[in-house]
Amino acid sequence: NAGVTQTPKFRVLKTGQSMTLLCAQDMNHEYMYWYRQDPGMGLRLIHYSVGEGTTAKGEVPDGYNVSRLKKQNFLLGLESAAPSQTSVYFCASVLTGGAKNIQYFGAGTRLSVL
């Protein structure tokens, strides 16, 4: 049981390049989230999904797209990376969401955009 696995762990991009971050969970969780963590700020929600085939925008969705084609995977895409997207990205999952469930986090992806 690996929990929540993020790939890659590190990546350096040039401005304008694209990439996809993968989040995989093996706990049969319904809800999944992508957050970004920047110095001096709390984690902020980018996009989330409450089930296979569904996604929704969070607090800071601009410049990102997501897909949840399979229940266990939640992909975060950057179509044209910008230096402002330099950050540490965390994926999290919850069994059913809401006040009764603990969030399980991945180890993070450190992304630098030059």
Add this chain to the structure above:
Amino acid sequence: KNEVEQSPQNLTAQEGEFITINCSYSVGISALHWLQQHPGGGIVSLFMLSSGKKKHGRLIATINIQEKHSSLHITASHPRDSAVYICAVDMYSGGGADGLTFGKGTHLIIQP
């Protein structure tokens, strides 16, 4: 939007000291979470509270719903407790789970 404020932002203490980290929020919530993040590491959930008090080992978390305030206490602190402690609140009210709202974290260093 809920505002989550933590204090202090930074805390350095000696091994064995009793540690208190505070969290306040502006709007009513369904639950409050305390999370731990070690340097360069992932984020681990320590507690989820909707009322009262919880204890796990040397860690104690309390919440006062009326005052919109929570505290995380560490007894007999140890250098391995050095980490960033993050308070987060859950606004879920039945219609969906749109993630947590996070404080900026408290950077704790325990010196031997």
